[in-house]
Amino acid sequence: MIDPNFIRQNPEKVKTNTTERGNNPDVVDAWLETDRKRNELIQAKDEKREERNSLSKNVQGKPDQETIDKVKALKEEIDKLESELASVEEKWNAEINQIPNIHFDDVPKGKSEDDNVDIEFIGEKPEFDFEPKSHLDLMTDLGIIDFEIGAKVSGSQFYYLKGDAVLLEYALIQFGLHKFIEKGYQLFQTPDLAKSRYYLGTGYAPKGDEAQTYEIEGEDLGLIATAEVTMAGYHADEIFDAKDLPKKYVAISHCYRKEAGAYGKYSKGLYRIHQFTKMEMFAYCTEEQSEAIHKEMLEIEKEIATELGIPFKVIQQCTADLGAIAAKKFDLEAWMPGRRDYGEITSTSNCTDYQARNLNIRYKDINGNNKYAHMLNGTAIALSRFPIAIIENYQQADGSIKIPEVLQKYMGKEVISK
Numbered sequence: 001m002i003d004p005n006f007i008r009q010n011p012e013k014v015k016t017n018t019t020e021r022g023n024n025p026d027v028v029d030a031w032l033e034t035d036r037k038r039n040e041l042i043q044a045k046d047e048k049r050e051e052r053n054s055l056s057k058n059v060q061g062k063p064d065q066e067t068i069d070k071v072k073a074l075k076e077e078i079d080k081l082e083s084e085l086a087s088v089e090e091k092w093n094a095e096i097n098q099i100p101n102i103h104f105d106d107v108p109k110g111k112s113e114d115d116n117v118d119i120e121f122i123g124e125k126p127e128f129d130f131e132p133k134s135h136l137d138l139m140t141d142l143g144i145i146d147f148e149i150g151a152k153v154s155g156s157q158f159y160y161l162k163g164d165a166v167l168l169e170y171a172l173i174q175f176g177l178h179k180f181i182e183k184g185y186q187l188f189q190t191p192d193l194a195k196s197r198y199y200l201g202t203g204y205a206p207k208g209d210e211a212q213t214y215e216i217e218g219e220d221l222g223l224i225a226t227a228e229v230t231m232a233g234y235h236a237d238e239i240f241d242a243k244d245l246p247k248k249y250v251a252i253s254h255c256y257r258k259e260a261g262a263y264g265k266y267s268k269g270l271y272r273i274h275q276f277t278k279m280e281m282f283a284y285c286t287e288e289q290s291e292a293i294h295k296e297m298l299e300i301e302k303e304i305a306t307e308l309g310i311p312f313k314v315i316q317q318c319t320a321d322l323g324a325i326a327a328k329k330f331d332l333e334a335w336m337p338g339r340r341d342y343g344e345i346t347s348t349s350n351c352t353d354y355q356a357r358n359l360n361i362r363y364k365d366i367n368g369n370n371k372y373a374h375m376l377n378g379t380a381i382a383l384s385r386f387p388i389a390i391i392e393n394y395q396q397a398d399g400s401i402k403i404p405e406v407l408q409k410y411m412g413k414e415v416i417s418k
Contacts, residue, residue: 001096001357007031014099020109021100022320031095038088045081048074097200100324101354107328110318116331117318122302123311125335126393133399134338135391136269139165141399142418145270157259157267157274164416168390168403169277169383171410173252176279176304176381180250183300185281188251190230193221198233201358203325212258223256228377231282232355239370240363246285246293250380253278270384271343279380286363287353290374294350297378298330301346304381308404310389311335313342327352334389345385348378 007014011032015025052074055067063071108117139145144165150158161169177187193216204213204225214223224230231251240247259272270276281300283293298314305312317329326349333342353372356362362370394402400417408414 001093002099002101002354003357004035004096006102007096007099008035014102017102018100020319021103021322021324022111023098023100023324027095027098031092031099034088034092034095038085038092041081041085041088045078045085048078048081052078097358098324100322101327101352103319103322103326104328104350107322108316108318110320113318113321115318116321117316119314119316119330121311121313122306123309123335125311126337128337128395128397130397132337132392132395134269135336135388137338138391138395138399138401142401142416144416147269155274157272159270159273164411164413165387167411168387168407168416171403171407172381172383172386173277173279174410175308175407176250179300179304180279180281180380183248185248185250188227188231188234188249190224190227190251190253192223192254192256194224194229194233195220196222198229198236198359201236202229202232202355203323204229214256214258224253225257226255226278226377227251227253227280228282231280231377232359232375235284235361235373236359238361240284240361240373242286242363242365245363245373246283246289248293249282251280251282253280270388273384276382276384278382278384281348281376281378281380283376284361284363284373285376286365287371287374290350290352290376293374293376294328294330294348297348297376300380301332301348301378305332305334305345305389307406308386308390310345310386310393312345312389325349325351325354327354334385334393336388336392337395338388338392343385343388345382345389346379349376351375351377 002014007028011028015028018025018028052071055071055074108115110116136145142164144161144163146160146162150160180187199213199222213225216222230253231249235247254275255278256275259274281297283297285293302314312332312334315331315333317331322329329347329349331344332346334345336343352374355375356372361373361375363373365371390404391401394404396402398417400415403411403414403416
């Protein structure tokens, strides 16, 4: 959530920000009214409690019946106020979490993803003297993927990787691990399940029929959509010393997404699937460090794609495409010859202190004051979409696939072929 005091002091700015993100600004007024009611109830409860305590203190010896009745009546009033306050606070929390983070001033204004801004293009698109195929056709012909049996066993948009496709995935993992050891990031492998508190705290909470998350029936657990959830929870309720920041992590996890409604022209193959593996960067830092950490994450993403020989462009997301949590976000989109278009392979977000407020993650500054930490995340390697870009850009006329030079030592070969 954003700072409640900021909303109270800057309601018009918050409403403008909410509108620019494509959301209804009425939620701000609704929250302000709920906030007013909440404050009234807190004040009334405190006054009644003070009155009861005063009565109890002034009693000398055994209280008379009138005093006993007054104390009892006050207790009943306090209980009633606490019950009403609990209901109002639930509404208060629900409404404030609908108010998006305040975007940075340099985020481009826009009304849809069409208004995202291309920042730079890196790498040369391959020129083929044959009609390039999609990764799905190439992998199927090579016998290294099977969506048909995946659908039979698990349902649509599930798949089996086989043979060299498995080697390619683990080669990318090894490449990524060595990269992040060099960069000084601490390595993690996280649980695939998380409690609802951490979904709520990071903005991935399951919601009704549109939920993108698989929940465990009868349990306060869901399958994570990204290691951002589990890594955000890692330091929940902690207070760092500013001198110990930043904390820079990279985590491997499986990711599970329902991808409800994802049946567009790019829904076939590995681009939108229900389960995949991903390496995710995550950082905790001070307010002063966060912009530099964000730039660092973006540069690492660019370095990885460049070393893998993937042509790509860098995009800055506009206000309407940021989502609720990020204050600023960049994507890398790889050229995918099979679709003759670019497709997202990474995203990196500066979420400022929005998630930290929900998860109570703070740091003590040099003056001894507690401040909410800034939290950032970025895709290191998505082990579904990176293979798409590699397979389609490195395909050969005979249907074989050259392996990027940096991965050959991990795969023990130079070409994937029949």
